[in-house]
Amino acid sequence: MRNPFGWFKRERIQCATHGDQEFTLACVHICHALEHRRQVGFHWDPEAGGPRPEAWCADCEQWMVDHPDGTIDEVMKVADFQRLCVRCWDEAKELLDRK
Ligand SMILES: [Zn+2]
């Protein structure tokens, strides 16, 4: 997927678990999967750069495969990207990345 997040400003967030952290973006399903320990898959764009690029689940990946011409608006609607602190991202990858 082309990376639609270049414009996204890198501010910091206050994570309920990890406190003041940098953040990245993950689809809402990954954010929920972290809470509920559900296996939803873990995908990212290896060309996005940075140690923790935006991540999305297997369902979102499938949607993007099915809709190669989907607009960013449509992708955002499906994935509903949320801010996720970088340490939560690490946990999500640990939990979900089973390739
Ligand atoms: Zn998703």
Ligand SMILES: [Zn+2]
């Ligand atoms: Zn966190």
